[in-house]
Amino acid sequence: MAADFYKELGVSQSASGDEIKKAYRKLASELHPDKNPGDKKAEARFKAVNRAHQVLGDPEKRKLYDEFGEDGVREGFDANAARAYREGFGGGPGARVRYRRGPGGANVEDFFSGAGSAGGFGDFFGDLFGGARPGPRGGAGQAGMKGSDVASEVTIDFLSAIKGAELRLRVQDGGDEVTVRVPAGAGDGDKVRIPGHGAPGVYGGPPGDLLLSIRVQPHPFFERAGLDLYLDLPITVGEAYHGAKVRVPTPDGPVTLSVPSQAQSGQVARLKGRGVKRKNETGDLFVRFLVRYPTTTDPEVERAIDTLEHGLDGNELREKLAL
Secondary structure (H helix, E strand, C coil), X not given: CXXXXXXXXXXXXXXXXXXXXXXXXXXXXXXXXXXXXXXXXXXXXXXXXXXXXXXXXCHHHHHHHHHHHHHHHCCCCCHHHHHHHHHHCCCCCCCCEECCCCCCCEEHHHHHCCCCCCCCCHHHHHHHCCCCCCCCCCCCCCCCECCCCEEEEEEECHHHHHHCEEEEEECCCCCCEEEEEECCCCCCCCEEEECCCCCCCECCCCCCCEEEEEEECCCCCEEEECCEEEEEEEEEHHHHHHCEEEEECCCCCCEEEEECCCCCCCCEEEECCCCCEECCEECCEEEXXXXXXXXXXXXXXXXXXXHHHCCCCHHXXXXXXXX
C-alpha cells in the first residue's frame, strides 16, 4: 500500500511550505536515531518522515505528487505523457490520476492491464517512463523501472570523519547489513551513495540507491575550516617566556612543536600538512598559544608576577588597540 506523505508528516493537503517544514523538523527531532538508539520502529518512522519531506518540501515534486501520487515523483516519470494518456482515455483535462491514494483516485497500475495485447497500453507505458515496458505484473522479457532513491543520515565522530571509517548499517527493518565506507576527509553534510539499497523497483525493476548524509560530531578541542584544523594550546608563563618544546595532538598522533621565546597569548604557529587529508589535498594545523597563569595566592608567585610587570605599562599597551 502506497504511503500518504501528508499523513506521514501529520499535515493537511492544504498545508503551507512553512507548516510542512515545521512538522518535519519536530518529527525528525523526536525520531532521530540518536534519541532512540535501537528502536527499530522509530528508525523506520524517521526514514518515512524524511522521504515525505523530500517530496512535500520541494514545490515541484509536491505538485507532481498531488496530481499523480508516488508515481509522479519516481525517476523517469513523464508528466506530460501521463496527462495526455489521462485525457485520451476519458479522464478529461481536470481528472486526477492517483496511485493507490484516496477514494475515487485511479490506480495507475490498472491503466496497463492490457499491456502486451493488440491495442494495449504497453507501448504507451514505455513512453511514460522513458523506455521501460513492463507487462501488467512485470512479465518475462519486460524491463521494470528502478525504485526511488532513499535519503537517510548517519552520525560519526570527528576523527572518524577525518581519517575515514567503515560502518556496518542495517538500512531497513529486517534487511541485510551493508558496509558503508566513509572516505577520509569527509565533512558534515557530505553524501555517500550506496547502490541498490533504496526503495524496491517497480514491475521487477532494480531497487534505488541509498543517499546517506554524513553528520559529524564536534570535537572538544579541534575546529575545522575546510581542510585546515585549529587548536588552542595552553602553555605556562615559563614556556612562553623562555620558549619550549611541547607535544601537540594531531589527527595522526602527537608531534613536537617549538614555542618561540617570549611567545604571546593568542600567537599562532602553523604545522604544515597536519590538517585534513582529502584525496590529493592536505590542510594545515594552526596552533594558538594561550598563556596560563598560576591561580595560587602564594607570596612568592605574587612577587614573581610583580617582577614580570616591571617595565610594562598596561595603558600604553592598550593604546595600540585604539582605532
